[in-house]
Amino acid sequence: MNVRLRIRHLDLDQTLGCGQTFRWSGAVPGTWSGPIGDCLVTLRREGQWLHSDSVPERRDLGRRVSTYLRTEDDIGRVHAELSKDPVMARGLGAVEGLRLVKMDEWECLISYVLATFANIPRITKMIGHLASRFGSPITDVMNSFPTIGQLGTASVGELRACGLGYRAEYVAGICRLVDDDRLAEMKRMPDDDLRAALLELPGVGNKVADCVSLFGFGRLGAFPIDVWVERALARLYGARGSYRALRDFAAERFGGNAGYAQEYLFYNERALSGSGGCVFTRPGGSSDRTP
DNA sequence: GCCCAGGAGTGTG
DNA sequence: CACACTCATGGG
Numbered sequence: 435m436n437v438r439l440r441i442r443h444l445d446l447d448q449t450l451g452c453g454q455t456f457r458w459s460g461a462v463p464g465t466w467s468g469p470i471g472d473c474l475v476t477l478r479r480e481g482q483w484l485h486s487d488s489v490p491e492r493r494d495l496g497r498r499v500s501t502y503l504r505t506e507d508d509i510g511r512v513h514a515e516l517s518k519d520p521v522m523a524r525g526l527g528a529v530e531g532l533r534l535v536k537m538d539e540w541e542c543l544i545s546y547v548l549a550t551f552a553n554i555p556r557i558t559k560m561i562g563h564l565a566s567r568f569g570s571p572i573t574d575v576m577n578s579f580p581t582i583g584q585l586g587t588a589s590v591g592e593l594r595a596c597g598l599g600y601r602a603e604y605v606a607g608i609c610r611l612v613d614d615d616r617l618a619e620m621k622r623m624p625d626d627d628l629r630a631a632l633l634e635l636p637g638v639g640n641k642v643a644d645c646v647s648l649f650g651f652g653r654l655g656a657f658p659i660d661v662w663v664e665r666a667l668a669r670l671y672g673a674r675g676s677y678r679a680l681r682d683f684a685a686e687r688f689g690g691n692a693g694y695a696q697e698y699l700f701y702n703e704r705a706l707s708g709s710g711g712c713v714f715t716r717p718g719g720s721s722d723r724t725p
Numbered sequence: 726g727c728c729c730a731g732g733a734g735t736g737t738g
Numbered sequence: 739c740a741c742a743c744t745c746a747t748g749g750g
Contacts, residue, residue, distance in 0.1 A: 453731070550732040556748055557731085599746030604733085639733045660731040676739080700731080 437486045437496040443509040445531025446479055452701050454649055455535050456545055456558050457565075457579070469579065470498045471538065474572045489573055504536050504652070512694050519687060521670045522695065525713035529698045535649060539617055541579040542650025547604050547637040549645075556597070563596035582617075585609050604637025611635060625653050640677045648693045657684040657692040666703040670716055 446466045450458040458468030467476045473488040477499070486499045500506075509530070517523040537545070544564075549557045561579070568584045569577035580588075586609040593602035612635070620631050628651060632643040644658035659667075659680050667673040673683050688695040702714045 546731085547733095549730095551730055551745080552732095552747085553730045553749060555750085559748080594746085597747070599748090600733095600744095601746080637733065641732060645731080658731080662731065678739095704731080 435487070435491045435493075435495065437499065439484045439486065439496060439500060439505065440482055441484050441503070441505055442482070443530050444479065444484060444503065444533060446477055448529065448532040448701065448705075449503070449535065450477075452532065452697070452705055453554050454697065454700075455537055456549075456554070456561050469572060469576060470502050472570065472572060472578050473498075474576050475499060501536055504534055507533070507654075509533070512691050516688065516691050516695055516698075519695075520717040521714055522698070524715055524717070525698070525702060528713035529701060532697060532701055534654070534693055534697055536652050537649050538579065539621065539646070539650040540582055540612075543608065543612075543632075543635075543638075543646050544579075544585070544605060546642045546645040546649075547608065547635075548598060548601055550601065550637065550639075550642060560597050560601075564593075564598075567592070567596055582609060582613055601637060604635075607636035608638075621651065625655060628653065629656075640681075644681075648696070654693040655685070655690045657681055657688070657696045659684075659696075660700070662700050662703040663696055666699040666714070669703075670699070670714055 447460060450466045450468065451460055455468070458466050460466045465476060465478045467474065469475070470488075473490055473492045473495070475495070475498070476487045478485045484499070486495055488495045492498065513526045513530070517526055545557070545561055548560045552560070564585070565577040565579055568580035568588055570584070572578055585605065588606070588609075590602045590606050593605055596602075598605060620628055623631060625647065629643050629647055632638050632646055633640075638646070641658050641660055644656045647653040648656035648658060657663075659677055664680065667680055667683070671683070673680060675683075684692045684695065699714065
């Protein structure tokens with residue numbers, strides 16, 4: 435079964451390769467493949483159409499893809515609102531196809547706890563190990579991300595064997611504190627309550643709580659501040675300070691679109707930093723990339 | 726071999 | 739609240 439969706443603003447390389455999600459592979463040019471729940475999805479862009487296949491076949495594939503890529507988000511409106519900011523206005527054209535994704539809440543929570551103090555290749559590897567050891571088979575070479583129940587059976591030693599290091603105890607702790615009911619409860623919470631609930635979990639601090647709020651629970655006002663975003667805020671806005679101060683700065687500046695703004699800043703600062711392809715610059719002309 | 730990683734937890738000033 | 743220190747491993 436081949437499902438096709440019409441979607442205007444979508445660059446698969448940017449969206450699935452920028453580092454907001456960890457299990458997608460774009461090894462075949464123009465084609466991206468990765469798990470959504472219990473099936474392995476292949477995406478291919480042809481003009482204005484996005485073609486989707488899955489193994490095994492799923493009747494709700496179109497809905498799954500649509501949800502995952504947040505096709506309901508009005509990117510045009512987001513850009514129109516963000517372009518009131520002079521810094522954003524200069525570079526939005528280069529990130530028109532960079533979309534936020536809507537990950538599974540549980541997968542997102544664990545993934546970003548693993549992401550602390552690790553680089554992306556290693557994060558990918560840790561998640562792959564967890565999936566192959568505790569997840570359910572989707573294909574010969576791909577397992578689903580472990581459910582709460584599946585991951586809950588793992589001992590700290592087994593988690594360490596998956597390369598988690600000290601994060602093993604965080605994951606084990608989270609498995610003891612979170613179940614499906616708690617997750618459902620968290621989905622219904624207002625943004626601030628959700629954030630507080632996430633912060634109660636071991637291994638979850640400010641940054642992870644905001645990542646999970648944004649990429650997992652779809653709270654588009656969340657603004658995760660990692661080293662790259664912190665760098666971008668300092669370079670482009672001259673904004674420095676505590677996490678709280680920078681978060682307030684972003685909330686005031688970007689409002690309900692802070693999540694998209696964060697992704698644009700992150701992408702610009704990290705993915706383009708080595709290539710000299712800076713798109714966002716300070717008003718006034720000079721790229722300010724030179725020291 | 727060496728340096729560092731999409732930080733968080735804990736203790737101290 | 740701001741800082742320093744530590745945390746277990748594997749990529750680059």
